[in-house]
Amino acid sequence: MTVLSVQPPSALICVNRSASAWLVSAKVRHFAINILSIRRRSIADRFAGRGGIKGEAWFQEGDWTRLITGAPVLNGALAILDCETEEMIDRHSHTILISRVKAIRGDDAAGVLLYWRGGYSKLDEALQHGAGIRPLFDKDERSRSEENSLPET
DSSP, X not given: OEEEETTTTEEEEEEETTSHHHHHHHHHOXXXXXXXXXXXXXXXXXXXTXXXXXXXXXXXXXXXXXXXXXXXXXXXXXEEEEEEEEEEEEETTEEEEEEEEEEEEEOOSSOBEEEETTEEEEHHXXXXXXXXXXXXXXXXXXXXXXXHSOOOO
């Protein structure tokens, strides 16, 4: 998933044309991007097709509802982008779906699930350990920085 623009709010995804999700995406022309916490790893595995799970079986785990477009969204996801497909571009083995974001819902209470180098991690853990990149401030540094900052005039 990539954010394409802020005005108008739009995103794009690439779907392999051999994936079962491609047929659904091409037919209904709407989809949701559910950004998951590490606690939702088993749902991510379902949608990745692990264990041969496809189609309606994806939705047998979790609490699903619908927003504006009617696409299924996962209650409890960290963030949801409810999207309506504007354009589909076939390139090689994939279709690029360019979409208008119709609704956004979020919950920042848990860490964001990241799939990187063949495994799952929390985004903050991957930044600190896996990718070798540190956030600008960790929690202790941020609070010390805020304590020592000058008030704005």
